[in-house]
Amino acid sequence: xxxxxxxxxxxxxxxxxxxxxxxxxxxxxxxxxxxxxxxxxxxxxxxxxxxxxxxxxxxxxxxxxxxxxxxxxxxxxxxxxxxxxxxxxxxxxxxxxxxxxxxxxxxxxxxxxxxxxxxxxxxxxxxxxxxxxxxxxxxxxxxxxxxxxxxxxxxxxxxxxxxxxxxxxxxxxxxxxxxxxxxxxxxxxxxxxxxxxxxxxxxxxxxxxxxxxxxxxxxxxxxxxxxxxxxxxxxxxxxxxxxxxxxxxxxxxxxxxxxxxxxxxxxxxxxxxxxxxxxxxxxxxxxxxxxxxxxxxxxxxx
Amino acid sequence: xxxxxxxxxxxxxxxxxxxxxxxxxxxxxxxxxxxxxxxxxxxxxxxxxxxxxxxxxxxxxxxxxxx
Numbered sequence: 001x002x003x004x005x006x007x008x009x010x011x012x013x014x015x016x017x018x019x020x021x022x023x024x025x026x027x028x029x030x031x032x033x034x035x036x037x038x039x040x041x042x043x044x045x046x047x048x049x050x051x052x053x054x055x056x057x058x059x060x061x062x063x064x065x066x067x068x069x070x071x072x073x074x075x076x077x078x079x080x081x082x083x084x085x086x087x088x089x090x091x092x093x094x095x096x097x098x099x100x101x102x103x104x105x106x107x108x109x110x111x112x113x114x115x116x117x118x119x120x121x122x123x124x125x126x127x128x129x130x131x132x133x134x135x136x137x138x139x140x141x142x143x144x145x146x147x148x149x150x151x152x153x154x155x156x157x158x159x160x161x162x163x164x165x166x167x168x169x170x171x172x173x174x175x176x177x178x179x180x181x182x183x184x185x186x187x188x189x190x191x192x193x194x195x196x197x198x199x200x201x202x203x204x205x206x207x208x209x210x211x212x213x214x215x216x217x218x219x220x221x222x223x224x225x226x227x228x229x230x231x232x233x234x235x236x237x238x239x240x241x242x243x244x245x246x247x248x249x250x251x252x253x254x255x256x257x258x259x260x261x262x263x264x265x266x267x268x269x270x271x272x273x274x275x276x277x278x279x280x281x282x283x284x285x286x287x288x289x290x291x292x293x294x295x296x297x298x299x300x301x302x
Numbered sequence: 303x304x305x306x307x308x309x310x311x312x313x314x315x316x317x318x319x320x321x322x323x324x325x326x327x328x329x330x331x332x333x334x335x336x337x338x339x340x341x342x343x344x345x346x347x348x349x350x351x352x353x354x355x356x357x358x359x360x361x362x363x364x365x366x367x368x369x
Binding site for chain 2 (some may be wrong): 028136168183185207251297
């Protein structure tokens, strides 16, 4: 296969693959963002048996944590979200050569923000910038203290919820509640902000190879984040269908450029809404015949 | 006069059934690829795990700054 190994021309095969990977990352992060606000509802009864009232705590924590993608102290390190999307046409902007992001990035991010604010009000947790910030950490500490004595049972339930969503076998999933979240081979962040984000990671999700088989691995501090990471890993596993046919050079260039830690927050912002729209476009019976995974795989293979 | 039986009319020649057109062997539909089993080259590194960060107010016991 001959491919141009340059992103300089916007219509070169490598640039098209890069464009596709950006979109797939948007869907992967979006699926994960969507899951982590909702996954605990799928195992509501089991969670309540373990610890009455815990699902309400998760409702509030997930809403608060998700809103930190737009407000909170990330603002001081990454700058304003509005400015990021408003300046997307500048040549130095990381998405300036990605047409989907240029056209829809701001719209998707705004819609997701409105959605999570509405959700926060629904579950009665504050959205006021200062209060929200303090409340997020209070909820996080409360959750970790409450989960400390039942981590194994919670890990099992998290795997169960992911299986319900994706139809993937339980044996392919491994989720751990831990503060030791890093695993696998991680790129060195390119910027100081990237290093900060690496330092501040509270969850990782991805695919590992074990015993000749691809497995989903996820680690996170608390249950809603673990669900988020398990979905991220599962979606990544499905999206490998879009990367396995690339030659080694193109693959390395595409992932090096698109899979940067510094970009993940923007992917989460815009991806959640894209994922909601993706879900509304596929048949409703998502548990049948891996339909959700099949649909994502078809997009990945385009 | 002995009765003679009328000669039986000659049996109409049985027409051999037209040979059936040879069936082309049915192609089995290609098995659907499993979304969870992509054909991944062993020698190729997998994409790095994706992170979820929260800002730096709470120290992550495992994080390190390597400036």
